[in-house]
Amino acid sequence: MWTASRAELVSMFVRASLRGQGVGGRLVDAFVEWAKERGATRLHVTAYAANEAALQLYQSRGFAPLSITLANDL
Template identity: 60%
Template sequence: MTDIEIRPATLDDLDGLSHDSAELFAEDGLARDRLRDPDWPRDNNRAWCAGLIAAPDALVLVATEEGTVVGHLIGTFSPASSMWTAARAELVSTHVAPSYRGQGIGGRMVEDFIAWGKDRGAARLHVSAYTANSAAIRFYQRFGFVPLSIELTLDVD
């Protein structure tokens, strides 16, 4: 196995990051939510990822093998506000290419996110997963994430 490097993303990683993020969108979002627009990644993903790389309150990590992106993690930080009494960090997106799963890559990125959130003073770290994605739920629970709320939906058409 070649060494996998996990590091902050740069604009040089934008093509690979955008592709990996689109893979997650197709694998998880499109498969589990019929209201997702399948063309969103093609039309928006590159600009969305570039904006996050430049954002001071975002963590964008890439897992690379010999310069090729094989996984990513995106997190955001929100300071305390008039509504929220303490700072929070949200793990927005994480994905590892299927052929690289089971090697601890995702876990290393989640551990980096947890450390980043704590270092910034977050009192709560948050991640959401589709209820049908039991593997993702189990994965996050291994790092101490626990259910806080449940989202209920009613599709009317």
């Protein structure tokens, strides 16, 4: 159960040729502004644990790890 209005960025992809140019940061910033305008007080993003670039991007924008999901492909 969520006790605060929240917004979740489910999936984001930046083409390899555009990485390192600030595109991802601008997209995350736009998401944050969009969510604030709609009254969200908590934001969530998801990234694979192995995607260090995505984790660094989100953390540079103030996001912090909250939970870990473990998977097992049989």
